Amino acid sequence: MALSDPTCKNAKPKEKPYKLADEKGLYLLVKPNGSKYFRFKFRFAGHEKVLALGVYPEIGLKQARDKRDEARKQLDSGIDPSLTRKIEKTGSAENTFAAIAKEFMAAKPNWSESHRKHVNECFERDVFPWLGNRPLKDLSAVEVLATLRRIVDRGAIETAARTKQFIGQAIRYGIATGRAERDVTADLRGALPSPVRGHYPAITEPKPLGQLLRDIDAYKGGFVVRTALQLQPLIFARPANLAAAEWAEFDLEAAEWRIASDKMKMKDAHIVPLSTQAIALLRDIQPLTGNQQYVFASNQGQNGEKHISRESIGMAIRRMGYQGQHTAHGFRTTASTLLHEQGFHSDMIERQLAHAERNRVKAAYNRAQHLAERRKMMQSWADYLDGLKNGAQVIAFKKAG
Structure with a gap:
């Protein structure tokens, strides 16, 4: 039952403190000395908290309810009312x-x-x-x-x-x-250039792709960024995932990179089979960053607690003169286009791109069935890129059976 003004006024002290409940978390706390306090009980981020709303009768029941409702609005906006109160007390x-x-x-x-x-x-x-x-x-x-x-x-x-x-x-x-x-x-609004949504410039023709791969090998920037640049075409991961890759996620003996669900855009754990070329690049950088958390540790941090920016690969590509032609994310489009042209199954390619499967039963099937096939696909893809990079005649590579 909700509180009333007479109930608050007539509440008598007892041997121990007790509460008189109102509604929506509001209650009146009555102390043994007769003091009465309005309190608001709420939960934030999984923890129970209590907010002091004032002393009765200086603060009446209606005022207490108004303060409670204001706090509830803050909660609806994802704001902790107790943090707001602390801010008010600390000043500017x-x-x-x-x-x-x-x-x-x-x-x-x-x-x-x-x-x-x-x-x-x-x-x-x-x-x-x-x-x-x-x-x-x-x-x-x-x-x-x-x-x-x-x-x-x-x-x-x-x-x-x-x-x-x-x-x-x-x-x-x-x-x-x-x-x-x-x-x-x-x-x-309108003061900045508008990004083109849903489209990333990407090279999808074999001959210019081979030239891009040769330019990447000749990149004069830092060794860490160059290695990330060289790895991206082989695994075509999202740039943010590659930049934040941790050594603990890699099993080089099993030739796998396992990314936890909380790092993935679609919140689904992802396995990237590693080609022999990808493993060679990782072993090459391991002596430099292998004792640190991140594979592509930034020299701006200490002891590898920071990694290169998700923009680092894209910035390097622009420095090489590919502005408007190709991006770090564009390698995903490149791989998808050419792998489809080579006859690899769409489900396999989509799974390797970590695109979400809306049908959960089918998604579970894809995870169970496509890893072995994806291993073969990723090695064939890496071999194909080597051929382009080395200037071999551009021919369709055969789907691994």
Whole structure:
């Protein structure tokens, strides 16, 4: 039964504290000394929490319910009301964009670890150096646009669009927690080049593909990025997965790369059979990074706790003069196109691309049935690429039986 004003007023103290329940998590806590406190019980990120709403009768029942409803709205928006209260007490010291962006990320417990890392990397690399120390309430659309244009200028249009989205999410979190009044990214509609959705430039003709492979081998950049460049055509993984590949995921004796479901776009664990050429590249880089977490460890981190950016491969391809012709993600289109032309079964190719199968029964069948065939397909594909790279006559390679 819901509380009433007379019930609150007439509640008498007892030997031990006790609660009088209202609705939707609100209750009145009555202490042995006669003090009465409104409390709101809620769950956030799987943990039970309690928010103090005030002392009765200074705070009446209606006011307590209004505060409870306000807290419930914050919960619906994925915000911890107790964190908001803490922010209110600490004042402006934590009102910079960087501080609020970090709180925003912490308030998203259901994010996958790979997505959390990606958002954090975008902030740390492209936003915090220019906007991190700015008070959120003073942030202007002009400042945000200047920051995003730095990303566009290096050719990373998709990343600029995603970063604008992340900045807007952090600002809206700041609005919800009372430290900003409006989302200035809304003023930037149309100010950035529009990324082409659903299409990545890709070379799908054998002869220019052979030239690209030769250019990759001759790439003058760092050894770590060059090795990632050389591996990508062989395995045609998503660039983010390759950049974040960990040595613990590889079994070189079994010739497999096993990627956990929380790293995959479709949340489905994935196995990549490794050709002899792919294993040779991994063994070549192993003396350099094999004692670290990541295969493609970044020299910006310490002891390999950071890896190269998901953009590193694409940036290298652009530096080689393939802007608008090919991308790191484009190797997936290249492989899909040519493997289909060579007669490999669509289910096998789609499974190797880690595209989701909507029919769960069929998906389980595909996982069970196609690994052995995919091993043969990946080795045939690697041999075919070697032939193109070495300038051999371009002929259709035979499907491994």
